[in-house]
Amino acid sequence: MKTLFTPNANPQRLVFMSMVAAQAFVLLLLWMFYPLQLFPSLGDVFRSLGSLIADQGLIQELWASMTTALQSIAIATVLALLISYLTALPFFRPIAYAATKMRYLTLTGLTFFMALMVSSGHEVKLSVLIFGATVYLVTGMTSVILTTTQEEMDHARTLGMSEWRAFYEVVVLGKLDEMLEVVRQNFAIIWTMITLVETLYQSEGGIGLLLYKQNRYLHLDGVVAIQLVILATGALQDYVFVLLRRVFFPYSWLGAAK
Numbered sequence: 001m002k003t004l005f006t007p008n009a010n011p012q013r014l015v016f017m018s019m020v021a022a023q024a025f026v027l028l029l030l031w032m033f034y035p036l037q038l039f040p041s042l043g044d045v046f047r048s049l050g051s052l053i054a055d056q057g058l059i060q061e062l063w064a065s066m067t068t069a070l071q072s073i074a075i076a077t078v079l080a081l082l083i084s085y086l087t088a089l090p091f092f093r094p095i096a097y098a099a100t101k102m103r104y105l106t107l108t109g110l111t112f113f114m115a116l117m118v119s120s121g122h123e124v125k126l127s128v129l130i131f132g133a134t135v136y137l138v139t140g141m142t143s144v145i146l147t148t149t150q151e152e153m154d155h156a157r158t159l160g161m162s163e164w165r166a167f168y169e170v171v172v173l174g175k176l177d178e179m180l181e182v183v184r185q186n187f188a189i190i191w192t193m194i195t196l197v198e199t200l201y202q203s204e205g206g207i208g209l210l211l212y213k214q215n216r217y218l219h220l221d222g223v224v225a226i227q228l229v230i231l232a233t234g235a236l237q238d239y240v241f242v243l244l245r246r247v248f249f250p251y252s253w254l255g256a257a258k
Helices: 013-033 042-055 058-088 090-104 110-117 121-146 150-158 163-173 176-200 207-216 220-248
Strands: none
Touching: 013 042, 042 058, 042 220, 058 090, 058 121, 058 163, 058 176, 058 207, 058 220, 090 121, 110 121, 121 176, 150 163, 176 207, 176 220, 207 220
């Protein structure tokens, strides 16, 4: 138990899992017995969750949103990697700089121009999500590239590599694990935006539209149930990314503090 309150300690797995279970139990007790009753009761949320699954197609709507999110993050990742790697050439650095600053733009109004450029509601949804994710991914990926040290590049040059080969070995291959971590961290942005775009373009449904309808009619138990489903999906998604990093880049954990 003492290790739980010691800085930089590494408690035993059993102790740590017991602590997590205890904290979750306390959170449940607070939810069930908090005097102000800010949230719907646990029973109401579970009943609403069952109704959403059985009568309103929650699983199908979640799958529709998931496929849209995966499409968006895949295209955004390719675009962001291309823009970020092109910063090796001074000519393209202003483009990457501008892309990083575009994360301050709001989507209000921009969706109108995107609707003019594409032909279907699905493409508008994709373009909005891709834009929103790309500007954040470029910011994270260029930061990773900037962590490349002079010693790393000089080491590659002393091995007789050309500038392009040194860039490929040190920056592209050497930092792929960190790029995957950037994608994991920014995937959440897709889920925060998907409610907006699915509300604006309702033809394909999605869990964002379902959440909007529950909120509109003040079905707060349904709102909490859907939010918990999104939270669980995001946590599972995070776990999958960590697993992929452990499988494909096992060396990336060697330098981690213990």
